[in-house]
Amino acid sequence: MMVIEKIWTTDTAIWIRTAEGREAYEDFSNYPPLKFATPEERNNFEADEFGIHWKDLDEDLSFEGFFKEKQSNFLYMLFMNYPELNASAIARRMGMKQSLLAAYISGAKKPSPKRQQEIISTIREIGKELQQIEWKYSI
Structure with missing residues (x-):
């Protein structure tokens, strides 16, 4: 298990240092809730043995992810191109941990291909539900 010795933020990223002295960071620009947060909101996080959690921003980062080679994948591109998508809300709707x-x-x-299809289907279901909204009150 990875032991995190220090966590700190800069204007553009959050950094971690392991007990072995390895350092890594994640850019706020890759996570819309963090990108648009105030410095105070970014610094209001909690950490456990698995990752960093911003309860007020509904965002989580796993420590594993800091050291993984970054590569664009379909889900990454989907969530980055549509920052309106709330990963935490989608995970809750699916009964999945947000960190996963x-x-x-x-x-x-x-x-898995099946799991990815479930995620996409959930997003599409939300879109269909939004299309069914009827404005019943006029201003």
């Missing part, structure tokens, strides 16, 4: 969906999006873990 975040790992899929970051490429730290690879979903």
